[in-house]
Every structure is written in structure tokens, then in C-alpha cells.
Amino acid sequence: MSEAVVKNDTVSTADYVRKAIHLGGTLLAVTAVTGIILGVVEHFTSQAIRQVELAAKNEAFKNVMPIAQTFEQAERIGEGAVLDVVKASDSSGVVGWCMTVETKSYGGPLQFIIGITKDGTVKAINILNHSDTPGLGAKAAEPEFYGQFTDKAKLPLKVVKGAAGNPDEIAAISGATITSNAVVDGVNAAVDYWSANLK
Numbered sequence: 001m002s003e004a005v006v007k008n009d010t011v012s013t014a015d016y017v018r019k020a021i022h023l024g025g026t027l028l029a030v031t032a033v034t035g036i037i038l039g040v041v042e043h044f045t046s047q048a049i050r051q052v053e054l055a056a057k058n059e060a061f062k063n064v065m066p067i068a069q070t071f072e073q074a075e076r077i078g079e080g081a082v083l084d085v086v087k088a089s090d091s092s093g094v095v096g097w098c099m100t101v102e103t104k105s106y107g108g109p110l111q112f113i114i115g116i117t118k119d120g121t122v123k124a125i126n127i128l129n130h131s132d133t134p135g136l137g138a139k140a141a142e143p144e145f146y147g148q149f150t151d152k153a154k155l156p157l158k159v160v161k162g163a164a165g166n167p168d169e170i171a172a173i174s175g176a177t178i179t180s181n182a183v184v185d186g187v188n189a190a191v192d193y194w195s196a197n198l199k
Contacts, residue, residue: 057113060126061086061098064115067123068095076197081189083111085198094118097198099190100128105182107131110140112183114149114190120199122152122187130179137179145173145180149187156188 061071068088074097078084084100096117103110108131115123127141139145149157154167159180164171172180 056128057100060113060128061088061115063126064113064124065096065098065117071098074198078193080193081186082193085193088115096123097194099193101186101190103182103186103189105130105132105140106137106176106178107133110179110182110186112146112186114187116190116194116198120153120155120191120194122149122155122157122191124151125149125183125187127183132176132179137173137176139173139176140179140183145171146183149183152187155191157184159184 058071061068065071065088067090069090071086071088074085074087076085078099081101081103082099083102086098086100087094088096088098096115099114099116101112101114109129110127110132111129112125112127114125117123125146127146130138130140132138132140148164148170152167157168157170159172159177160169161172161177170180170184
């Protein structure tokens with residue numbers, strides 16, 4: 001009788017091992033398939049995100065340099081606050097430059113594109129990303145603020161509280177002087193970069 005018990009225990013252990021191996025194999029297969037599916041989804045999702053970001057940037061290029069017909073990556077890359085430089089051209093040749101700029105604002109990084117013509121005039125700016133407070137620093141993305149940068153030739157620019165009375169002044173957003181300074185600092189950095197490398 002004791003021999004039968006030992007035999008039954010041996011069979012139970014073997015069954016347990018087989019079931020464990022089967023379960024482990026099943027889990028491995030499910031994990032592998034899930035990983036492949038997630039990888040494929042991530043691949044196509046990241047491509048779609050990149051395409052959306054590229055379309056937004058191309059639209060921003062047109063907003064800050066409307067006289068240009070084509071935009072192409074410049075040979076020189078940015079430095080400091082200037083992340084990227086794109087050459088803007090029309091049928092006669094280069095008409096200016098579009099620079100992606102990033103500065104530190106109240107809520108974190110603030111990124112925008114600035115258009116600078118061949119003669120160094122700031123044509124316009126276009127806010128891309130910010131993390132500033134709605135109703136305060138977020139107003140940097142509103143035309144009332146960024147419209148002040150249109151066709152600015154008197155440089156460098158400075159922030160003033162209240163109304164801007166001189167050509168080199170930008171009226172600060174009420175309650176968001178840090179954001180206002182972040183944008184002006186980025187514009188001045190881009191103009192300095194243009195003067196040193198693209199003039």
C-alpha cells in the first residue's frame with residue numbers, strides 16, 4: 001500500500017511540473033504577442049505624432065515668414081536657446097530664417113518659432129508649446145501678446161509694464177512678467193544668433 005502512495009505522489013509531481021511548464025509557455029506566448037502588438041502600435045502612433053508635429057511646425061513657419069514659398073533645414077544648427085534653424089526662400093532666393101527657440105518660463109519650457117528676415121527684422125513669432133498658467137502666462141499664445149513682435153526692427157527688445165511706447169518695447173502680460181521676459185529673451189537670443197551666424 002505504501003508503494004502505491006509513493007507512485008501516486010510521483011505522478012502528481014510530474015503533472016504539476018507539466019502544468020507549470022504549460023502555464024509558463026502560455027504566459028510567455030501571450031507576453032510576446034502583447035509586446036509585438038504594443039511595439040507595432042507605438043511605431044505607428046509615434047509616426048503619426050511626428051507627422052502632426054511636423055505639420056504644426058510647417059504651419060508655424062508660414063505664419064512667421066509668410067513671404068517664403070519653401071522651407072528647408074539650414075546647414076547651421078542652433079546653439080543655446082536656438083534649437084533649430086530653417087532657411088526660408090522664395091523664387092528669388094533666401095528671404096529669411098525660421099528658428100525654433102526654447103526658453104525657461106514660469107511653468108517650465110516655452111518653445112516658439114521666430115521668423116527673421118534677411119535684414120534682421122523680426123517678422124513674427126508663433127508659440128508652439130508652453131506650460132504656463134491659464135489666464136496668465138498662457139496668454140503668450142494669444143494674438144494680443146505675440147502680435148507685438150510683428151515687423152520689429154528696433155532690437156534688442158525689452159519688456160515694459162503697461163503700454164509699450166517705443167519701438168523696442170514689448171508690453172508685459174499682466175501678472176505674467178516671467179513669461180513675457182522668457183519670450184523676449186528667446187527673441188533676442190535668436191536675433192543674436194542671426195547676427196553672429198546668418199547675417
